[in-house]
Amino acid sequence: MVVVMKPGTQQRDIEALVAKFKEMDLDVGVTNGVGCTILGLVGDTTAVDMDKISINPHVERVMRVQEPYKKANRKFHPEDTVVAVGKAKIGGGSFSVVAGPCSVESQAQIIAVAEDVKRSGAALLRGGAFKPRTSPYSFQGMGLEGLELLLEAKAATGLPIVTEIMSPRYVEVFEEKVDLVQIGARNMQNFDLLKEVGKMSKPVLLKRGLSSSYEEWIMSAEYIMAGGNENVILCERGIRTFETYTRNTLDVSAIPAIKKMSHLPVIVDPSHSAGMYWMVEPLAMAAIAAGADGLIIEVHNDPPHAKCDGQQSLTPENFGRLMGKVGAMVDLMGKTLVK
Amino acid sequence: MVVVMKPGTQQRDIEALVAKFKEMDLDVGVTNGVGCTILGLVGDTTAVDMDKISINPHVERVMRVQEPYKKANRKFHPEDTVVAVGKAKIGGGSFSVVAGPCSVESQAQIIAVAEDVKRSGAALLRGGAFKPRTSPYSFQGMGLEGLELLLEAKAATGLPIVTEIMSPRYVEVFEEKVDLVQIGARNMQNFDLLKEVGKMSKPVLLKRGLSSSYEEWIMSAEYIMAGGNENVILCERGIRTFETYTRNTLDVSAIPAIKKMSHLPVIVDPSHSAGMYWMVEPLAMAAIAAGADGLIIEVHNDPPHAKCDGQQSLTPENFGRLMGKVGAMVDLMGKTLVK
C-alpha cells in the first residue's frame, strides 16, 4: 500500500501516521521530497482499510498494491482449478458446453431439448426454473415444478443440470437436486445469497454483474470461497456499455484477465451477450479463441414460441452445426472437449 | 407497439401476423410501402411480449410505444405521491432530510449522531445494521444488535429510522421495527426481495442500481407496488460510468426524468455519488435545484474512525452548516422543509 501525504505536511504528523502503521505490524518506508512525501507500506495490508487512511487530514491519496482477494488469487494457487460436474469438466485444458432453454416450460420441451443438446455434444443441461424478469408482469418461471422437470430430463439423458438460485430459501432444495448452482448477473452482489451458497457442497456458476469490474467479480467468488465452497466457475455474459445494438457488450478481454488474476475457470454466455441468435456463433468462436474453458448457450426447440429469450435461442439444428465448429476451435486451442 | 416487417415479406405472411394480433384484441393498422411494411398496434399491449414477436422470421424490428409500467406511471396517476414517515414528508412540495452514519457502531455513537442531526434539521435517522460490502473480510455490520441500537436512538430523539434490508429472512423484523425500509443499489434487481418487500406495510426507499436505466428502476418499484405496497421513494445515488474521479456519477437528470415518468417521490444521496465529503454540499445543492424531494446524507461524529465510508461522511458541524444552505435552497424552489 502507498500513502501520499499532502504538500506541506509537518514532520510530526508524518511520524504519527508512520507510528500508527508500525503498530499494525507493517514496515514503512518514507520518501521525502520537496512538497511531497510518499509512504510505502509492506507486510499484510489486507486488513488495512484504505478508506480509513484516506480520511486522515494530511493524506492526499492511498493506493493499494496488493489484491484484496486471497482464495481466488492465482498468486497463492498457481495451478488452474478444474470443476467437474458429472462427466463434464471445466478448466485446466478441459472444455465443456452447457446448453438448454432460457426457461423450463413443460416436460416434453425440456426432455426434447435435453436429448437434442446431448446428441450434439453438450455436457450439461441448463434451464431456468426461477426466472429474474425485469417486469413483474412477465412469466416468472415454473419454480419448484420446473426443477422437477429438469430432474426428469436429467434422468432421461444423464446430463447434470444447471439452474439459477434467486433466494436463500431454496438453498436446501438446490443442495439436494441441482448439480451446478447458478448465481445470476443481477445477484452477483447479493451478498446474503453468496454467503449461503458458500456453505453448499455443490459447485457454483457465478455470472458477472452487468457493470462489475473484474476485481468485484472475483471478490464475489471470494465470498463463496470464504464460506468453504471453492468450486466456483466464473461466467462472462456481457457488460452494459453505451452501445445498444447488442443486448450487452461481450468483454472478451475478461477471459485472459481473469486467468491472470485467478485460478478459477471462466466460461462465456454468448446468447445473453448478443441478444440475437445469429450473433451467437461468432461470439462463441471468439470466446474459445480467447481462452474460455466452456460455453453456456440457449437452445430452444421452438424459439418463436419460447416463453423468454426466443430471439437469442438457437434451434437444435443450429446448435448442432455450431458444435461442429466448437469442436474444431477447441482442438486448435489444444484443449479437450469433454462431453 | 410498432412492428416493422422485413423487405420482401409476402402479403399472406403479413396477414397471418395481423390475424394473430387481432386475436389478442388489438387494433392493427397496416402501412404498405415499397420494400417496407409497418404495423401499428393499439389497445392494451402490456401483455404482448416484444421478444416473441421479434423472433418471427418476417419481422425486422419491434418498438414499444407504451411504457411497460402501470402503477408507477404518472399517466394513470397524475398527482405526486407523498410518502409520510413519522413527521417526515417526502414528495408533493414537502422536502425531508435523512441523515446518519454509514453503519451503526455503538449505542453512544448512534445516539450522539441522532441528536446532532436532529438538532440540525434532519427528519429521519439512517444507519446500516446489515452492510453490503464488496469484500467478505470487511466489517459486515452489527446485524440485529444494530437494529436495536437504532431503536434506542429513535426512542431518544423521536426520529423515525431508515435501514437496509438485505435478505427476505428479515422481512418480519423489519416490518415490526423499521420505519422506512431501504433496498440497496446492489439489490435493486433482487426480485425475490422486491416481492417480499411488496407485501410489507412499511414504506420503501429504493436505491437505483449502479447501471440501471430509468425504466428498469421504475420497473423495480412496480414489483413492490404490484405486491400492494405503493409507498415507494426512489433514490438516485450515482451511476457507474468511465469517470473514476468520483465514486459514482450523480445523474441529476434522473430527477426531472423520473418526475415526468412517475408520480413517486425522488430523493438523492450525494454522499455515495461523490465518495468524498467535500463534494457533498455542491451535489446536495444541485439535487434540490433539479427538483429532488429529499436528501440522504452520511454523517459521522468521528469520520477518521468510522467503520465504513468515513471519507464521504460529514462531521455534525459540517452537516449543520450544510442544513442552513439546504433550507435556503428548498425555500427558493418553493418547497417546504419538513423536520
Added chain:
Amino acid sequence: MVVVMKPGTQQRDIEALVAKFKEMDLDVGVTNGVGCTILGLVGDTTAVDMDKISINPHVERVMRVQEPYKKANRKFHPEDTVVAVGKAKIGGGSFSVVAGPCSVESQAQIIAVAEDVKRSGAALLRGGAFKPRTSPYSFQGMGLEGLELLLEAKAATGLPIVTEIMSPRYVEVFEEKVDLVQIGARNMQNFDLLKEVGKMSKPVLLKRGLSSSYEEWIMSAEYIMAGGNENVILCERGIRTFETYTRNTLDVSAIPAIKKMSHLPVIVDPSHSAGMYWMVEPLAMAAIAAGADGLIIEVHNDPPHAKCDGQQSLTPENFGRLMGKVGAMVDLMGKTLVK
C-alpha cells in the same frame, strides 16, 4: 510517482532502476518488504514517461502521484481565472449566460434571437456557422456567410459572439471576427486544432468530449495554454453513459471536481445534456447550484422549424422565464450575474 517491483526481483535489478531514476534528478526512497519492494520517486516527475517504466520486466505497476498538467493546475495558480469577453465575465464570482440558436439560419433569425436573448439578460450570443453533424446528408451550417450574419447580430445588439471552429484553416478569420472561440466535444482531442487555437489571442470555450475524463479534458486545456493562450473556459455538456433517455448524462460533479483541480472557469450546457427543451431548466438550476460560472443555452425563435436541435431549444419566452430563475439562483450562490 510510485513504482512497485514484482515479487522476487533481485536486489541488483532494483538498484539498476534506482540508479536510472537518480540520473533523471529524482530522489528515490526504497521500501523493502517480504515479496514486495516499493520505490517512491520525488522531484519533477512530469517528464517521466510512466509507460516506459512499466515496460521494465521487473516492474509490477507504476502509479502517478502528481498531476500531469501544470498551467491549468490550481496548485500552482490558486486564484480563480476570470475570462472577460466584451462586458461578459466568467469565473471568480462573475456569472454570464451565452444564448442563441444551434445554427445561424438567416439574418432575420439571428438578429431576432440576439435581441430577444439580450433583453432577457444573456451576455453573449452563440450560433453555429460550421456545424459538426453525424450525417454527411444533414445541414452543415452556413459557413463564412453565417459568421458574417453573427457579426451583424453583434452590431445590432452589442453582444460578443461565440461560435465553433472545426478546422485549422479558419484560425485567421476566427482570430479577426469571433469573440469567444468554441472547440466542440468531438474535437476535444483534435490536438492539431488545439495547438493552432493555442496561438490565438481570443479566449477559448473548450467543451468536454463525450467520454473524456476530467484529467484528459484539463490536458486538452493544457495544450491550448501551453501554446500561450491562457484564457480557457471549460464547458461540461454531458457524457455518454448507458442511459439513453437523455441525449447525454449531465455530469454535475464535474463542476466541483474541476474547480478543485484547476483555476479555470467552468460553464454548463444543459441543452445538449438533456436533448429535450423541458429538461433545460432543472439542469440549468442544478449547474448553478453546483457552482458553475455560466451557462450556454440554445434559444430559437421557431423551434419546430429550426434546422437543427429544435427539440432542445427554448423559445425566447421560455428563455426569458428561465433567466428570472437563473438570476435568483445566482444570487443565492453569492455570485453576480454579469450581462
Added chain:
Amino acid sequence: MVVVMKPGTQQRDIEALVAKFKEMDLDVGVTNGVGCTILGLVGDTTAVDMDKISINPHVERVMRVQEPYKKANRKFHPEDTVVAVGKAKIGGGSFSVVAGPCSVESQAQIIAVAEDVKRSGAALLRGGAFKPRTSPYSFQGMGLEGLELLLEAKAATGLPIVTEIMSPRYVEVFEEKVDLVQIGARNMQNFDLLKEVGKMSKPVLLKRGLSSSYEEWIMSAEYIMAGGNENVILCERGIRTFETYTRNTLDVSAIPAIKKMSHLPVIVDPSHSAGMYWMVEPLAMAAIAAGADGLIIEVHNDPPHAKCDGQQSLTPENFGRLMGKVGAMVDLMGKTLVK
C-alpha cells in the same frame, strides 16, 4: 419512420401532420386507437429530419425504421468490399496483417522492424509520424521526417505503409506518399478531416471512436464515401467502459454487427484494446474467430525504450510466434492470409 401522437391529439392536428408528410412524397398509414394514434411513414425518409418532427407539440415520439447510411449499407451493396493495398488484400475472404511500431523513431529502428515483420508475414507496415498524445509535453512524433523514414522502410522491404493523418493540411503529402491513410479514434468525428480524406484516391483506415456507436462509426465512413472515396476499412480498437483493467474494452461483437450492417471490411487492433503486450495474442485470436478481415499490431524492436506504447508492443520474436497462430486461425476460418 414511425410517428406516435400524444394521447388526446385532435383529429385535425393529425390530419395536418399527415398532409405535411404527403407533401414530402411519403405514404402515410394511420392507426387509430383509444388514446393512441400511430403514423407509419414509407418512402424515402432519409431526408426527413426526426428532430424536426419530434418538436411538433402533438408528437410523442419519432422512431427511425431505415438506416441513415446508404453507400456503406449492405442492403444496397450485398457483396463484401475488398480493399487492396500493394499485395495486401483485406475483406471478402482475404486477411492481411498490419504491423510496426507505435511511432517512427529512427531510420535504423523502422527498417529493422519492417524487415522483421515482413519476415513473419505482415503485409503492411504501420508507424506513427504524427502522434496524437494526451499531453502536450509528450513526444509528438517525427512529423514529415518520420514519413520519409517510412518510405525508406517501404523501399527496403516492399511493404506498403500505413500512418495517421491528423490535419487537413497534410492531405497532399499523404496523397503522394502514404498507401493507407489512417484516421485515429480521436478524430473519428473530425468531420472536416473526413471530408478532405473523402477526396483522396488512397484507401482509408477508419478507427472507431472511444465511445462511438456502430451507427456513428458507419456514418463517419459514409462521410468519406460521400466524398467519392469508397475504399474504407473499419478498425475496432476497443471502447471506453467502466472497466479499467484493460486500456479499452475490445468490442468483439462489432465484427459480426458491422458485417451485417455494412459491406466494408473490418480489422481489429488488439494492441490498443488491451494496452498490455501479454494480452495481444488472445485478443487477436478472438478477433479472427469472430470474423475479422485483418489485424493491426504494434511491434517494436526494443519495447522498454520505445518512445510510446512500449508496454503494449510485441518484440519481433513474439510477433513471429503470434503469426504462426494467426495463420492457423485464419485457415480454420476458411480465409486466406495474404502477405
